[in-house]
Amino acid sequence: MVKMPHIHTALNTKFLEKVCAWCFDLFLFFCLGNFILLHHLFWGGMLVCLFEYSFFQVFLFFSVILGSRMLPSSVFFLLILGSMVDTKTSSEKGSLFYPYGSQQGDETNPKHDDGTSEEITLSVPFTFYGKTYKTAFVNNNGVISFNEPVKQYTPDPFPLADGSPFVAPYWADVDNVLGGDIFYRQTTDPALLEAISQDITQYFPKSPFTATWALVATWDHVAYYGSTSEKGNTFQAVLTTDSKMFYIILNYWDIQWTTGAASDGDAETGLGGTPAHAGFNSGDDTNFYNIPGSQTDAIINITTTSNVKVPGRWVFRVDDFQVTGVDPPQPNNNCWL
Structure with a gap:
């Protein structure tokens, strides 16, 4: 379409x-x-x-x-x-969510279909799948990418052939012109970093962690392209590090739709077609991780799933070629670590 x-x-x-x-x-x-x-x-x-x-x-x-x-x-x-x-x-x-919004000093993405943030120069370089990146983009369509923005609105299966490294909290056809906002900020706020540190240490007790930096990106009640309803999705991604270990926290508060109309979704329900994709693409054409339910109708239930026993929250260590905190990959489950 x-x-x-x-x-x-x-x-x-x-x-x-x-x-x-x-x-x-x-x-x-x-x-x-x-x-x-x-x-x-x-x-x-x-x-x-x-x-x-x-x-x-x-x-x-x-x-x-x-x-x-x-x-x-x-x-x-x-x-x-x-x-x-x-x-x-x-x-x-x-x-479930860490504080966000204009009252927290967040930047807000422009109201533009398939838009993106300005290039973000990371005050602390972030290591993702063994490579270190100094810039990132918070893209409207539910993706945080490194080096280049991502405007593609219909998600493809991982691994991607174009070598784009990115985090996909909820890759789908967002249209913030119709509704919702996308917020982001880099932070060294002690209270927030303490909360993040406590959460990660709780989930990974064998690896004591004290965060020194975080990038918090939040999609707040965002609509889908072609929507004729008032449905909106609210989810959040947090990139954080202590300069030695690098983690990503994905929070899902309210997911009401999976697909935009240009991805063959229903304009009234936001369902069907090619559903949203949640996970990681390393950029090396080989390594990736799909959160269970990605690109199926079941992805709408991501608010009830978890790898850390907190419904709606997924947490990963991503600096090396491994995604910890999840069950070992099974054959044919599209998970390659």
Whole structure:
């Protein structure tokens, strides 16, 4: 499938759909009165709060529309429930993800289909499969590459014939124009490095590790090319070292789609076609590693799998020609170390 260029309109159509939905609800409220108020508070409002909109969006909506008609007890109930929902979600995500976003000083990739970051000069060179690299790119399509950007949107099986060394947290056709952001930063923050060090030492107790540098890249609720839904994927990759050992941590918080429309995926579901690929390509045409489920429909379940007994987390030592922390390769499982 050939990709068509984006046609930029003054307003996002999904935003307009939401505005129309709220306006219709407002109309119903004024027509039907307190019955609709009850309906929204205990069905529409609560479900929207839990599954689509943030608590504060819902609260502000009811406050503006209902004004003095909203009983103090209802306000208090919404505040308590909303706080519980937000806290629970943030806590669970925070236990898996390392801090990211503009508040952490992250850089953000441009809104461009198949785009990439600027060339990143690594303040600490990173050794990957026996070779040391001084530059990297955080590519929109779920890849961190060394030396050159990767704009290919349909993933190929490993090993790649073109000799491109890269990490594929979730190689698929991301379109951040339609939704989501890609963040990245290099860091020597002591608190973050301590957290990373503790995690890796826990997973690899025979190799004491004290991180001195990390590159944190996060794909936050990114959409897929050709999407007609609001599905988004959220995942993270961390490259870290103590200058002797080199590790990569892959975190998967929320995976809702596997395939863009240009890779023969369904525009509504983001499934089918050629699904996403997660793993490593050494660049020597021989050595690679595929996370189980790669390029199959099962990759959507990566949030429940792990090699360190933490659902949604995969951790590897990658400086030598070995990927530690996983079961030994079995015949025909596409894993060559």
